[in-house]
Amino acid sequence: MLRPFRLEEPESVKEASEALARYGDSAKVYAGGTELLLAMKEGLVHFECLVNVKKIPGLDEVRRDNGSLRIGALSTHRELERSETLADALPVLVEMEHNVANLRVREVGTLGGNLTFAEPHADPGTLLLALDATVVAQKAGGEREIPMNEFFVDAYEAAIEEDEVLTEIVVPVPGANAAVRYRKFGYLERPSAGVALHVMADDARRSVRDVRVAVGCVGPKSMRVEEAEAVLRGKSLDEAANAMAEAGDIAGRAADAISDLHGSAEYKEHIVKVLLTRAFNDIRAELAG
Amino acid sequence: MADTGRQTLPLSFTVNGTHYEIEVEPHELLLDVIRKRLGLTGAKRSCDVQVCGACTLLLDGRPVSSCTLPAFEARDKDVLTIEGMAQDGKLHPIQEAFIEYGGFQCGFCTPGMILTAKTLLDENPNPTEEDVIEYMNGNICRCTGYKKIVESIMGVGKPNAEAS
Numbered sequence: 001m002l003r004p005f006r007l008e009e010p011e012s013v014k015e016a017s018e019a020l021a022r023y024g025d026s027a028k029v030y031a032g033g034t035e036l037l038l039a040m041k042e043g044l045v046h047f048e049c050l051v052n053v054k055k056i057p058g059l060d061e062v063r064r065d066n067g068s069l070r071i072g073a074l075s076t077h078r079e080l081e082r083s084e085t086l087a088d089a090l091p092v093l094v095e096m097e098h099n100v101a102n103l104r105v106r107e108v109g110t111l112g113g114n115l116t117f118a119e120p121h122a123d124p125g126t127l128l129l130a131l132d133a134t135v136v137a138q139k140a141g142g143e144r145e146i147p148m149n150e151f152f153v154d155a156y157e158a159a160i161e162e163d164e165v166l167t168e169i170v171v172p173v174p175g176a177n178a179a180v181r182y183r184k185f186g187y188l189e190r191p192s193a194g195v196a197l198h199v200m201a202d203d204a205r206r207s208v209r210d211v212r213v214a215v216g217c218v219g220p221k222s223m224r225v226e227e228a229e230a231v232l233r234g235k236s237l238d239e240a241a242n243a244m245a246e247a248g249d250i251a252g253r254a255a256d257a258i259s260d261l262h263g264s265a266e267y268k269e270h271i272v273k274v275l276l277t278r279a280f281n282d283i284r285a286e287l288a289g
Numbered sequence: 290m291a292d293t294g295r296q297t298l299p300l301s302f303t304v305n306g307t308h309y310e311i312e313v314e315p316h317e318l319l320l321d322v323i324r325k326r327l328g329l330t331g332a333k334r335s336c337d338v339q340v341c342g343a344c345t346l347l348l349d350g351r352p353v354s355s356c357t358l359p360a361f362e363a364r365d366k367d368v369l370t371i372e373g374m375a376q377d378g379k380l381h382p383i384q385e386a387f388i389e390y391g392g393f394q395c396g397f398c399t400p401g402m403i404l405t406a407k408t409l410l411d412e413n414p415n416p417t418e419e420d421v422i423e424y425m426n427g428n429i430c431r432c433t434g435y436k437k438i439v440e441s442i443m444g445v446g447k448p449n450a451e452a453s
Contacts, residue, residue, distance in 0.1 A: 002316040002317075002318060003316065004295060004314060004315070004316045005315055005316055006296050006315065007296065007298065007315035007361065033357070033358070033359065034339060034357065037357050037358075037359070038338055038339070038357060041337070041357065050315065078351075101339075101427075102339070102340070102342070102426065102427025103352055103405065103408075103424065103427045104339060104342065104345060104352050104353050104354040104427060105339055105354070105427075107351045107352060107353055108353055108354075108358065108362075189338075189340045
């Protein structure tokens, strides 16, 4: 049962921001609604007004801009899954998007909506953390860039102001000697654990020049685990393989796992380690190939 | 910004080839408009959280969960429900295949299964069994009659050799 609300339909980001500022915390951006409307139907939240940003032109494009991909925040998961630009430059994002929720949710839900809602059991944020992505937030008075590792504040809470609209996700294209994987596990509709690993190898592809480890779903928010990265950085790929158990233990502990329907905290910590090791093994094979 | 009057939005759309001009409130869901106001009850409310696929409708040919989609999203769009699949009293080949291969038990999930199968076959006319299983994984059959459903989709346009 959805309680009545008012709909505002601005045609520019400025108008949207002004509407959001006018309503304050009694309004919310509507960018697909696959998460928001579920929470509203359950009566968990109510907003007097939804600001439909989907009539604003130009927020659903994907384009390559030098070494980065700029993804319009209103791109649906399905559009990203089928984007040739992404398939070419960032296949790991296409694979992740292909496995988000189900077909119908992917047809309607948008990447910007997914990130802003900050549902802990979600896939994109974790991968975007490992890719060093940033998001662009705009409001009537200007715009700012927010690095992904400052974006998630807590469960259902992102670092976006009341009158800001997330407009773009900017993802640096991984280098020639880099490989990235996102691995998840779950038996419910939403993922129970998600792990992203981004290994930047040296030119000879023998050692880990730099690395990103991100964990999601198991705790209140997706996060980068720099302590786990430190264990792997600078090691040869062989040494890194031997250090995966330690890195996985650190990542599991750092992720702030909670016990819930998806499993106990201890179980989730173990799964994080397993997924991280599998991601590394796949990356190693890719770098060797 | 309190507003005591209830807002209505014009909804001009096509359902199964028939054009409608109605008014909806922003919170009205597409499933309710289709079932209660247009009387088309093929799409079912089941899980109500976009997981099961029983409320699947095609919006401009794309599958959506109408249980969680505001009706205003259908503005200027073509909606296809299971009632619109048959043409001139003749069942659609996918419907024929579900009968031929026994692709249902209780039938509750069938409208959503058939509409999703249509988008699959529109995208990929010759899917492998793996393609079918992967594509259909968001439509749940609580009778667990999946084997026959997959056989039905694989069998569209082909007679069932095992049928007596």
